[in-house]
Amino acid sequence: MKKTKLGEFEELVLLAVAALQQEAYGVEIKRELESRLKEKLSVGSIQSALKRMEEKGFLTSEFGEATQKRGGKRKRIYATTSYAHKVLKEMKDIRAGLWEAMPVLAHELKLI
């Protein structure tokens, strides 16, 4: 991880982009996350996270097609960089490692 800072929400957005592939543009990402998180998200929060991560080098973007539904405005399709994949993988491994390190007893104790 080192210097890279990836917030919790940013990580979710990044994962959504990775999952949506060619469909990864603002509204679709919002829809995907809303359905998974089961809560309303604002365009502002999604967009600001996207721009931040683009600046940090986790994402690249390019304009996609324009639809009538969008008032003739083009979509911006986001794609994850290999660096993002590396960081996501690292985070997953760290989490997995921590899960494994958690003693079973403690887990059960917590259940009581």
Next chain:
Amino acid sequence: MSGYADIHPPEWPLKFLRFFLNPKYLEEIEGDLEEIFQENIERYSPGKARRLYAYETLKLIRPNLLKKFMQPANFNHYPMYKNYIKIAWRNLLKKKAYSFINISGLGLGIASCFLIFLFVQHELSYDNYHENGERIYRITHGSRSTGDAAKDAKANPFWVWGNAPVGPALKDYFPEIDKIVQFSGRSDILLTHGDKTYQEDGVFFMDSTAFDVFNWKFITGDARTALAAPYSIVLTQSAAKKYFGDEEAYGKILKGSESSGRSAAGDYVVTGVIEDIPNNSHFHFNVLISLNTFRKSRPEIFENWGYVDFYTYFLGNEQFNERSFQQKIPDFITKNIGDSDSKYTIALESLKDVYLRTNAHRQPGETGSLSNIYIFSIIGLFILIIAMINFMNLSTARSMERAKEVGIRKSIGAAQGSLVLQFLGESILIVFLAMLLAAGVVVVALPFMSGLTGKEFTLTPLLTWQAPLLAFALIIIIGILAGFYPAFVLSGFKPVAVLKGIMHNSGGGGYLRRALVVFQFSLSIALITGTIIVYTQMDHLQNRDLGFDKEQMLIVDYNYDEIVNYYSESLKNTLEASQAISSVAFSRSVPGSYFPNAGTTIENADGEMKMMVQPIFQVGIDFVNHFNLELVAGRSYSRLYPSDSTSALVLNEAAAKQYGYTNPADIVGKKFDQWGRKGEVIGVVKDFNYISLHRNIEPLTLPFDPYSSRYMSVKINPENMDKTIKEVNEVWSKLVPHRPFLYSFLDNDFNQQYKSDLMFKQLFTVFACLAIFIACLGLLGLATYTAELRTKEIGIRKVLGADMRTIILLLSSDFIKLVLIAIIIAIPVSWYVMKEWLAGFAYRMEMQAWIFVVAGLIAVLIAGFTISFQSIKSAVMNPVSSLRNE
């Protein structure tokens, strides 16, 4: 879906969005919002969809999505400016000697300007504390000869001091006069409280309207009534402290002596204490006594248009108009003075002119000099210019050092404009540092300045909210003035030429540089010449034979004390018995002090009895011998002629001439009539300078009247003066113990008249020295630089056998030539200017050639000495070290 296409998102959130959102993101986000809007229309009502749209828009206000409002959108100059500052700083540190010369020179220059500014400000601030100052005027008195007031005043100076009845007459005649205040001439009075007795010499008898006209602040007492009743007295704070310490002075009694010719002795009631009179007042006092005290003692004077002892000031009301007042003066005079032969007239002076722009004589206090203000302002400017020239010369001379930098900057795309800005910025940085230095210098030098001028200076005029702005503006202006030319020279280099290395060291700039050095040195030499002339003239004034003995002359001032005059014979006999005292005399006046004027009728050369006015010194019997005055005709008063005490008169040569006698012997034996006394002129003394040497000797009469004396003068032997003074004091306290023994020396008293000239001399010297010092700093810098450039040349010359002398000459001759040219320019200029200055003295030194020779020599020596440092250093340098680099 297409069914909803005619429903659009609301207008204003969209406009707002376009306003704040970073344009890079606009298309994408606008599209997103529209897509969501369309979905929401399917799900909710159009209204709710619109509301949601607006809500989403507001939630888009996030820092990283905003337009860059604060920064120019295109390009960030910050690193470039940072680089400029870094380079400027490095240059300062790299060439410490040049930076020192520049900063200290400019710093001293700015500091001198500030100090001179404070001085000028102080001179201009006189009497500006009176609230109604612009409506306060005073009357001057004079005689009309041509009908044109301005011409009259020039031919025959008007007096501020005049008669009393003019005051009430003015008030009656001119409705536009609001309040009149009259006060007596400066008086002396002995005041006693308990065991404390002091002779107060700053006393005026003043009308009760004084505080309506002038703004002197009361601490205790009522301004309206304080000076109403006879024998009421108002003290300044420091006078009150002197008599009463910390006690309340109000309502206390001060025993006052007689004030000769003005009031009888009596007990004065303190009716008020006022703050000390501000330093910048054109007259000062410690004590005010009600004018009614004077009126009670001598009421007849207040009706007499011929008796001169009053100053008349008034406050005009809103309708007051100077011109219409002046037009009405002739009518006013005719109405009040019935006599058509009388030439008496009055003139008007505004309060704002009374300190600097008055020509009238007999002022109530000191006056300033407008020409001094001009002279010092010009000197201040000169010093600053000299310092700026240093900066220009050093920057252009060293331009080669920066040439490569300029070449590189230009080849990577710097425009000349931005380079000019860079170099101007550098000069502004240097001026800023100089300003800091100047602030320090001003703070340190201010007490000295006060000591030099005898005036209190404070930093208050500089400590206002405008001050930082002003300082900032000054930094910019001086920076631009000094840096303008170097910036253009430096930024004008052609990059190709510079980088190829085919630049010669600014040949054209060399001429300008030389011209500037010549200019600098011309100014300095003019200032040196001025200093020498001021010194010689002051020396001339102080050492001139005045025609009377002023050395070892002890003067005791007893202020016309009748008892002392009664004892004068025994004082004289007792004192003259002493070995250490050669003679003692009593007189109403001594040279250099106050004297009245009298109208004297004497038979003139044509045999008519003619009345003329001239100063009068009432003297004791042996005044003439005592002061060693030379008799040119007739005899002096003598005990052998008892009638001398009532019917004899001695006068001076000028007076004899006044009555038309070219040969003074002819006036002896002629009839005279003066102040109710008739008799014959018995003798004529040679003219002696009883007033300052600014003025010519005027006619003077010396009537014999021992009982109007004010001063005892004691001529003592130069050995053991302290012991002799003690001896005189003992005799004094034995015979007239009630009167304090106040003594001074005649030569000191007489030289008091040159106080302002001495101040001028000292200030002038200080600033002239500063100017030449700064010019030399610049010369040193230039010499150092030229020597550096010629290191190799000198090395080669030495190897080929040049000796030290040749090399020193080689390096110095260039500059010495410039100084010689400067001398040629400076001499006529300073000759002319100093001639004007000397015109202010009736007795002036000759401006002889030696003065200019000496000034030139001093300049050459100072310049030569300055350069020699560097040239000797280069001359003794081992050629190996200068040549091995190649």
